Amino acid sequence: xxxxxxxxxxxxxxxxxxxxxxxxxxxxxxxxxxxxxxxxxxxxxxxxxxxxxxxxxxxxxxxxxxxxxxxxxxxxxxxxxxxxxxxxxxxxxxxxxxxxxxxxxxxxxxxxxxxxxxxxxxxxxxxxxxxxxxxxxxxxxxxxxxxxxxxxxxxxxxxxxxxxxxxxxxxxxxxxxxxxxxxxxxxxxxxxxxxxxxxxxxxxxxxxxxxxxxxxxxxxxxxxxxxxxxxxxxxxxxxxxxxxxxxxxxxxxxxxxxxxxxxxxxxxxxxxxxxxxxx
Amino acid sequence: xxxxxxxxxxxxxxxxxxxxxxxxxxxxxxxxxxxxxxxxxxxxxxxxxxxxxxxxxxxxxxxxxxxxxxxxxxxxxxxxxxxxxxxxxxxxxxxxxxxxxxxxxxxxxxxxxxxxxxxxxxxxxxxxxxxxxxxxxxxxxxxxxxxxxxxxxxxxxxxxxxxxxxxxxxxxxxxxxxxxxxxxxxxxxxxxxxxxxxxxxxxxxxxxxxxxxxxxxxxxxxxxxxxxxxxxxxxxxxxxxxxxxxxxxxxxxxxxxxxxxxxxxxxxxxxxxxxxxxxxxxxxxxxxxxxxxxxxxxxxxxxxxxxxxxxxxxxxxxxxxxxxxxxxxxxxxxxxxxxxxxxxxxxxxxxxxxxxxxxxxxxxxxxxxxxxxxxxxxxxxxxxxxxxxxxxxxxxxxxxxxxxxxxxxxxxxxxx
Ligand SMILES: Cc1ncc(COP(=O)(O)O)c(C=O)c1O
Numbered sequence: 001x002x003x004x005x006x007x008x009x010x011x012x013x014x015x016x017x018x019x020x021x022x023x024x025x026x027x028x029x030x031x032x033x034x035x036x037x038x039x040x041x042x043x044x045x046x047x048x049x050x051x052x053x054x055x056x057x058x059x060x061x062x063x064x065x066x067x068x069x070x071x072x073x074x075x076x077x078x079x080x081x082x083x084x085x086x087x088x089x090x091x092x093x094x095x096x097x098x099x100x101x102x103x104x105x106x107x108x109x110x111x112x113x114x115x116x117x118x119x120x121x122x123x124x125x126x127x128x129x130x131x132x133x134x135x136x137x138x139x140x141x142x143x144x145x146x147x148x149x150x151x152x153x154x155x156x157x158x159x160x161x162x163x164x165x166x167x168x169x170x171x172x173x174x175x176x177x178x179x180x181x182x183x184x185x186x187x188x189x190x191x192x193x194x195x196x197x198x199x200x201x202x203x204x205x206x207x208x209x210x211x212x213x214x215x216x217x218x219x220x221x222x223x224x225x226x227x228x229x230x231x232x233x234x235x236x237x238x239x240x241x242x243x244x245x246x247x248x249x250x251x252x253x254x255x256x257x258x259x260x261x262x263x264x265x266x267x268x269x270x271x272x273x274x275x276x277x278x279x
Numbered sequence: 280x281x282x283x284x285x286x287x288x289x290x291x292x293x294x295x296x297x298x299x300x301x302x303x304x305x306x307x308x309x310x311x312x313x314x315x316x317x318x319x320x321x322x323x324x325x326x327x328x329x330x331x332x333x334x335x336x337x338x339x340x341x342x343x344x345x346x347x348x349x350x351x352x353x354x355x356x357x358x359x360x361x362x363x364x365x366x367x368x369x370x371x372x373x374x375x376x377x378x379x380x381x382x383x384x385x386x387x388x389x390x391x392x393x394x395x396x397x398x399x400x401x402x403x404x405x406x407x408x409x410x411x412x413x414x415x416x417x418x419x420x421x422x423x424x425x426x427x428x429x430x431x432x433x434x435x436x437x438x439x440x441x442x443x444x445x446x447x448x449x450x451x452x453x454x455x456x457x458x459x460x461x462x463x464x465x466x467x468x469x470x471x472x473x474x475x476x477x478x479x480x481x482x483x484x485x486x487x488x489x490x491x492x493x494x495x496x497x498x499x500x501x502x503x504x505x506x507x508x509x510x511x512x513x514x515x516x517x518x519x520x521x522x523x524x525x526x527x528x529x530x531x532x533x534x535x536x537x538x539x540x541x542x543x544x545x546x547x548x549x550x551x552x553x554x555x556x557x558x559x560x561x562x563x564x565x566x567x568x569x570x571x572x573x574x575x576x577x578x579x580x581x582x583x584x585x586x587x588x589x590x591x592x593x594x595x596x597x598x599x600x601x602x603x604x605x606x607x608x609x610x611x612x613x614x615x616x617x618x619x620x621x622x623x624x625x626x627x628x629x630x631x632x633x634x635x636x637x638x639x640x641x642x643x644x645x646x647x648x649x650x651x652x653x654x655x656x657x658x659x660x661x662x663x664x665x666x667x668x669x670x671x672x673x674x675x676x677x678x679x680x681x682x683x684x685x686x687x688x689x690x691x692x693x694x695x
Binding site for chain 1: 296304305306307308309310311312313314462463468472475476479480481482578579580581582584587589591592593594595596
């Protein structure tokens with residue numbers, strides 16, 4: 001059965017351009033502002049939304065996303081409220097895929113079955129759970145697939161050709177290639193190596209391959225976008241939010257507007273990719 | 280939690296997937312997966328290589344000073360018998376200390392570090408990273424790194440850097456770089472997060488030398504194996520001294536490495552009572568303790584499923600203990616399994632009780648114990664008076680207390 005994610009990639013393929021995948025932290029700086037950010041994303045050019053679920057111990061994230069998660073938790077964000085945010089978004093948007101991204105423990109404590117039921121009901125289309133490698137597929141991946149939710153896996157430079165089939169085995173929706181070994185927010189590596197890596201993964205799968213980690217500017221989005229089926233931007237968006245917040249928590253500018261401006265720029269980069277690729 | 284079928288042996292875990300029942304596993308980011316599979320392969324090879332065993336044995340003997348002594352704590356035994364008499368009893372079990380405090384670097388941590396540095400060398404790794412709470416593991420890591428000529432980076436919570444200053448200085452002298460971590464409460468959990476972040480960023484050359492029997496498989500297994508020398512020796516030593524096995528063995532549980540090291544060789548000795556002591560902090564009513572098995576519930580953190588202190592949303596709590604080495608909201612997965620099977624009991628000891636035991640041991644034995652070990656001693660002193668005089672108890676004296684004199688001095692209002 002084609003999911004909302006499958007349909008989105010099919011539509012983009014027809015359009016002949018890569019997807020812009022935008023990550024933001026649910027509940028940062030607070031629920032209402034964050035919801036406003038989310039609602040503005042499709043209009044600014046985001047094709048797929050990655051909704052970050054805050055966790056106290058984000059072991060794969062750099063300082064920017066760590067801080068965003070803590071801000072959200074301080075304001076009472078939780079997995080329950082993150083699902084609520086998705087459900088409210090769905091009330092007015094039937095087409096933009098939502099991928100929840102986070103760590104396993106909040107889901108485990110919520111209860112896997114109950115979580116999947118509520119996720120489906122909230123219009124969640126996919127899951128990225130950083131600390132669930134294929135070795136742990138029985139935990140959530142298999143039940144999620146049964147519930148009709150895509151389980152999106154990260155592939156990294158350490159995932160060699162021998163391991164790739166295992167990583168891809170139960171992956172659906174798309175493959176998220178993490179362009180470097182490191183935490184979120186690190187510098188973008190050599191783009192030619194990224195293209196080679198995407199080619200390598202595509203030899204093993206027909207799924208779309210999107211690339212993330214380190215993309216910050218429209219120009220980078222354009223270059224990466226010409227080599228992949230999509231570009232993920234996370235830390236740059238999280239930083240755009242952070243830059244509107246004073247140390248005392250008050251706002252110097254509208255976070256939703258700051259994110260919209262940022263995403264519009266990235267979107268122009270991604271839309272230029274088709275032309276770049278055709279050149 | 281759930282009912283667990285009693286196994287024929289308690290020593291067979293973990294299974295191929297790294298599970299002890301529902302606990303353990305490999306909950307790590309994909310970047311790290313190939314690394315821990317490589318480590319597992321290297322460890323399996325090493326286990327079957329006599330030269331690895333021989334090298335570790337030689338270092339343990341000539342460098343670390345093993346075997347560590349099993350010491351009859353006569354002064355403390357006299358004290359518990361006095362306590363018994365005051366309660367109108369004629370009991371007072373005989374207390375032995377397994378003297379891990381006498382090892383090179385002053386704690387059991389060196390046992391694990393020697394094993395792992397040899398593994399790192401076999402794997403061709405050229406850079407060592409470690410996390411530390413009390414600083415004992417950091418010192419032991421810095422020590423073996425110096426010995427084998429490898430650069431070493433130690434992550435340490437900023438709070439711990441403050442309360443374990445002598446160890447910070449020791450690490451620096453040994454040539455290690457100490458990186459303070461200020462996220463969270465700046466304790467062991469945060470140091471571990473940061474070490475994992477370093478590891479995913481430096482996968483090619485770096486070996487992560489985990490300091491306790493936790494983390495993703497195969498760490499809980501290999502740390503346990505390297506620490507089991509404690510229990511293996513203690514078992515032989517007590518048989519030689521007393522002609523029989525002990526009635527009770529006790530150890531403090533932070534991540535659980537000194538405890539599993541003492542316990543494991545005794546797990547199938549049905550008549551030996553085994554007790555792990557958790558940090559009760561300021562009491563289990565609030566959040567100011569680190570008694571994950573007494574007051575937490577199973578969850579997933581740092582690569583494994585285990586008992587964790589967490590809120591109802593699955594966010595991990597920071598916890599508190601007067602002892603930096605016990606200040607961790609989780610515990611190694613094998614302990615979680617031993618708890619659920621009922622083979623081992625886990626009991627909290629409060630900050631104040633540990634402080635009392637610290638002073639008591641200093642005065643009655645002329646031994647300054649680590650605050651971690653003082654938790655185990657405190658419980659021994661609690662139950663020994665109610666046990667008959669012919670009962671035998673072994674307490675793991677996991678480390679020396681020199682590192683804690685500042686903390687204790689401050690708490691007692693002494694000028695230092
Ligand atoms: C002397 C001593 N004992 C015990 C511990 C607790 O660790 P574990 O539970 O791994 O033995 C530490 C940790 O730093 C320690 O230094």
